[in-house]
Each structure stands twice: as structure tokens, then as C-alpha cells.
Amino acid sequence: MYHCLCRGASSLRSGSSSKVFAPQELHRQVTHSMPQEKIEIFKSLERWAEEEILPFLKTVEKSWQPQDFLPEPSSEGFYEEIRELRARANELPDDYLVCLVGDMITEEALPTYQTMLNTLDGVRDETGASLTSWARWTRAWTAEENRHGDLLNKYLYLTGRVNMRAIETTIQYLIGSGMVSAHSRSLVFLGFLI
Numbered sequence: 001m002y003h004c005l006c007r008g009a010s011s012l013r014s015g016s017s018s019k020v021f022a023p024q025e026l027h028r029q030v031t032h033s034m035p036q037e038k039i040e041i042f043k044s045l046e047r048w049a050e051e052e053i054l055p056f057l058k059t060v061e062k063s064w065q066p067q068d069f070l071p072e073p074s075s076e077g078f079y080e081e082i083r084e085l086r087a088r089a090n091e092l093p094d095d096y097l098v099c100l101v102g103d104m105i106t107e108e109a110l111p112t113y114q115t116m117l118n119t120l121d122g123v124r125d126e127t128g129a130s131l132t133s134w135a136r137w138t139r140a141w142t143a144e145e146n147r148h149g150d151l152l153n154k155y156l157y158l159t160g161r162v163n164m165r166a167i168e169t170t171i172q173y174l175i176g177s178g179m180v181s182a183h184s185r186s187l188v189f190l191g192f193l194i
Helices: 036-044 046-052 078-089 094-108 110-117 133-159 164-177 182-186 188-193
Strands: none
Touching (some): 046 133, 078 133, 094 133
16 A cells, blocks of 8 residues: 555556456355345334434534644645655655555545444434434434544645645545445444444
8 A cells, every 4th residue: 555655656647557447246145145034123222222323423513524623724824834844754654645545545535434324224324314213323423423524635735745636546446346245245333343
């Protein structure tokens, strides 16, 4: 990853000799990820999730936002703040940047994770706006994690030390290829832990 994502290294270019990655279609239809009796266990935990898990969710108004940690574009000192940010970022070892890039790529793949969670029997969000506790948790968790990716993306862009085009290409490949999780097909709780 470091070779193609950090500035100064050769970057990925369109038209290169690398093959275009295409997702593979699995020739099986999954109608249920687990037996009905296990689905009933998750349904029976709805009230518990409502009372014990959902209270951990903060309102949007009380949550930090990526812009809270970045230079304010409308401020008089915006460009000076960018210069200061870049000066501090120049002191970061490349290993740190590789870790931040890897984390950002993971965070930016949120559509894949939410889609996977919505395939799990007993906890799926049938409508995309379901009021079940599991569906509300999944959407709120996705919104929470999205802020992490937004902050990392903007920060890494502002540092000028990474190849953002290569990173964005990687993210597009990752999301476009989808995700199959053998573990989550049989055990819904692993879908929340993986």
C-alpha cells in the first residue's frame, strides 16, 4: 500500500498494465442467514437493545464533527492554519501515514458494511428507515463511523503527503467489489463484531 499511496512513489495510472478488478458473482441465493429459532432470539432482544444499546447513541448536536478538528475555511487565518497543519504533518513518520490511510480506506467503505449488516436475518433494516432498535443502531453506527472517514480524508488531503487519487481509486475498488462474510451468514452476532 505504501508504494502506491505516498507522494514521490509511482502512482496507479489509468491504462496501466494492471487488470481491472471485477467482483465475482456467487452462484447461490441466500434467503435466510440462520434458522428461524435463532432469528427469534434476535427478535426477542429488540427491547433489550432499545433499553441497553440505543442509550449510548449521542444526538447529532452533541457529537463532534470533522470540521471541529480542521482549519475553518471561512476564517481570516485559514491559509496560515493550513501551513501550520502541513508543517506538523511533515514531522509524521511515513508509517503513521500508512496507518491513517489504511484506517481511512476502511472507514470510507461504510456503504459495504451497512449493506452487509442489512442482509442479516433478525437485524436487517427492511425499509432503510425501519424503527427497530437493530436498524436504528446500524444507521447511527454508520453515521458515527462516517465522520471518522471524513476527518481522515480531509486531514490527509490537507497534509499533501499522500497520493489521494490512488487512495480514492482503492476505495472505489473496495466498495465496488462488495463483501462476502461467511461468518456473518451463520452467526448474526459476528456480523456486528467483525
